[in-house]
Amino acid sequence: MGKRDNKSKGDKKYRFSQPRRKFCRFCADSAYEIDYKDPQVLKYFLTEGGKITPRRLSGNCAMHQRKLAKAVKRARMIGILPFTINNKR
Amino acid sequence: MVFKLERIERIREYEIIYIMKPDLTDDEQKNLVKKIEDIIAENKGEVLKTTSMGKRKLFHETKGQLRGSFVHSIFLGNNKLVPELERKLRIDENVIRYQTIKLVDLVADVEARKEFYNSPKFEETAAVIAKPIKEVKDDYDKFRPRGV
Ligand SMILES: [Zn+2]
Numbered sequence: 419m420g421k422r423d424n425k426s427k428g429d430k431k432y433r434f435s436q437p438r439r440k441f442c443r444f445c446a447d448s449a450y451e452i453d454y455k456d457p458q459v460l461k462y463f464l465t466e467g468g469k470i471t472p473r474r475l476s477g478n479c480a481m482h483q484r485k486l487a488k489a490v491k492r493a494r495m496i497g498i499l500p501f502t503i504n505n506k507r
Numbered sequence: 508m509v510f511k512l513e514r515i516e517r518i519r520e521y522e523i524i525y526i527m528k529p530d531l532t533d534d535e536q537k538n539l540v541k542k543i544e545d546i547i548a549e550n551k552g553e554v555l556k557t558t559s560m561g562k563r564k565l566f567h568e569t570k571g572q573l574r575g576s577f578v579h580s581i582f583l584g585n586n587k588l589v590p591e592l593e594r595k596l597r598i599d600e601n602v603i604r605y606q607t608i609k610l611v612d613l614v615a616d617v618e619a620r621k622e623f624y625n626s627p628k629f630e631e632t633a634a635v636i637a638k639p640i641k642e643v644k645d646d647y648d649k650f651r652p653r654g655v
Pocket residue numbers: 442443444445446478479480481482
């Protein structure tokens with residue numbers, strides 16, 4: 419079991435778990451830059467609670483996810499993005 | 508063999524955002540911006556560009572304030588300037604938050620950097636900085652990841 423098996427797409431086990439291919443939005447369109455001063459781009463990578471979306475959901479590449487995380491943290495410090503959004507009162 | 512360590516005074520490029528209290532008058536705001544530019548000038552620095560980001564709502568209460576006037580400034584200076592500037596900002600009652608970020612570690616050509624900040628290429632960036640959040644349209648919908 420140590421080696422990774424080459425399973426074809428037709429295999430029963432994998433037929434129902436084919437995820438849609440995700441792509442890095444910043445790689446695809448170079449017009450959009452990650453800037454901590456521009457919260458409009460950053461806020462789409464936050465969950466409802468204000469957390470940073472994980473890479474497996476957002477599809478970002480490693481480099482852009484790193485830059486994004488840094489930008490979000492910087493934006494939080496100057497108060498233009500939330501640390502958390504608490505809906506429970 | 509003996510190595511001689513020469514100390515080179517590096518010129519670095521920084522950007523700073525500081526948030527002023529929202530209820531300051533125009534004159535008070537101008538004085539504060541002037542005061543901060545003076546601090547930079549006194550400590551062998553040089554201000555390249557200062558942009559007002561306008562009054563914005565803060566996501567969390569900072570020093571009892573829910574709003575603040577943002578100022579963005581780009582300046583050149585050595586490593587001793589930033590701690591001094593931040594010390595002065597911390598003392599100032601009218602500043603509720605500040606954040607300094609290093610943009611360039613070693614500025615080789617000072618004139619080129621000055622030129623850049625006066626070029627139309629930078630104006631686009633400045634437009635993003637100065638854009639009030641309320642007026643920004645949500646044209647980033649394609650950014651929204653699925654399931655979020
Ligand atoms: Zn990418």
